[in-house]
Amino acid sequence: MTAHDTSPHSMNPPSESTVPQNLDLSGIRGYLFDLDGVLTPTAVVHMHAWSRLFTPYLEEHGAAPYTDADYFAHIDGKPRYDGVRSLLASRGIVAPEGEVTDAPSDDTVHGLGNRKNDAFNATLAEEGVEAYPASVAFLDAVQASGCHVAVVSSSKNAPAVLKAAGLADRFEVVVDGAVAARGGLPGKPEPDTFERAAELLGLPTTACAVVEDAESGVKAGAAGEFGIVIGVDRGVGRDALEKLGADVIVDELDELIPAVERAAATSADLDTRPAAPGGATRPANDPSPSTAREEPA
Numbered sequence: 001m002t003a004h005d006t007s008p009h010s011m012n013p014p015s016e017s018t019v020p021q022n023l024d025l026s027g028i029r030g031y032l033f034d035l036d037g038v039l040t041p042t043a044v045v046h047m048h049a050w051s052r053l054f055t056p057y058l059e060e061h062g063a064a065p066y067t068d069a070d071y072f073a074h075i076d077g078k079p080r081y082d083g084v085r086s087l088l089a090s091r092g093i094v095a096p097e098g099e100v101t102d103a104p105s106d107d108t109v110h111g112l113g114n115r116k117n118d119a120f121n122a123t124l125a126e127e128g129v130e131a132y133p134a135s136v137a138f139l140d141a142v143q144a145s146g147c148h149v150a151v152v153s154s155s156k157n158a159p160a161v162l163k164a165a166g167l168a169d170r171f172e173v174v175v176d177g178a179v180a181a182r183g184g185l186p187g188k189p190e191p192d193t194f195e196r197a198a199e200l201l202g203l204p205t206t207a208c209a210v211v212e213d214a215e216s217g218v219k220a221g222a223a224g225e226f227g228i229v230i231g232v233d234r235g236v237g238r239d240a241l242e243k244l245g246a247d248v249i250v251d252e253l254d255e256l257i258p259a260v261e262r263a264a265a266t267s268a269d270l271d272t273r274p275a276a277p278g279g280a281t282r283p284a285n286d287p288s289p290s291t292a293r294e295e296p297a
């Protein structure tokens with residue numbers, strides 16, 4: 001398929017055109033990056049924090065033990081309190097909702113989420129974070145090609161993680177968990193946060209690539225009318241990512257740099273052609289600036 005192909009995502013084996021070497025990204029003018037697990041290895045920090053919360057909690061409740069598979073199936077990529085709700089539902093546990101202001105020691109949905117958040121922030125402060133070098137190389141190539149870039153993260157900690165990784169100034173738009181909550185946007189697996197980022201970049205969704213590693217995030221990409229869904233396999237598995245709707249799957253994003261450079265060259269060729277009678281056409285990678293920027297919380 002090409003990046004323009006908006007046909008329903010199939011579950012067939014990848015065709016020749018969906019392998020990174022043959023990928024056509026010439027219709028893509030914006031990249032919407034998930035953060036945790038795509039740009040930074042913080043999906044693992046989230047995963048450990050959830051485990052620090054739910055391992056003792058499930059034991060105390062006599063429920064089946066918490067495993068990494070639970071993280072991928074019920075929590076990965078979702079907004080904080082949705083993750084709590086999904087995991088509790090998987091064990092048939094009903095907890096009171098409580099309030100966002102609940103203490104981390106409270107056994108409410110919000111208290112449990114806040115307990116996990118304390119664990120996440122403690123690890124972040126202790127260990128810091130370094131972006132994946134291959135993802136930064138891809139980001140460099142995408143920006144050099146004139147495409148626009150946004151971060152779309154369920155996490156309310158996204159601004160802190162971007163800052164810790166030295167990436168805070170690289171994105172025109174950040175739609176994080178706080179922005180979504182303020183705007184009443186449903187989180188992943190719904191496509192709304194990605195759609196909002198495309199809108200803020202001033203691009204149609206069909207001209208945007210969704211870049212995701214989580215089940216809920218790939219589902220969100222497949223549920224919208226995006227130009228392409230790029231899956232990064234950080235543990236979900238290639239087959240699962242493909243079945244969920246990823247159009248191309250990579251282990252590291254730098255595998256796609258040649259495709260980005262080919263797309264930029266195609267666009268430059270188009271740009272040097274004489275304008276068609278009756279008006280010029282906008283090149284695929286027209287770097288005209290997006291003025292919209294949603295400030296993170």
Ligand SMILES: O=P(O)(O)OC[C@H]1O[C@@H](O)[C@H](O)[C@@H](O)[C@@H]1O
Nearest residue numbers: 036046076077080154155156157
């Ligand atoms: O940092 P917050 O706001 O608790 O966000 C939670 C979620 O943020 C996502 O980005 C992670 O991929 C999730 O796995 C995590 O649970």
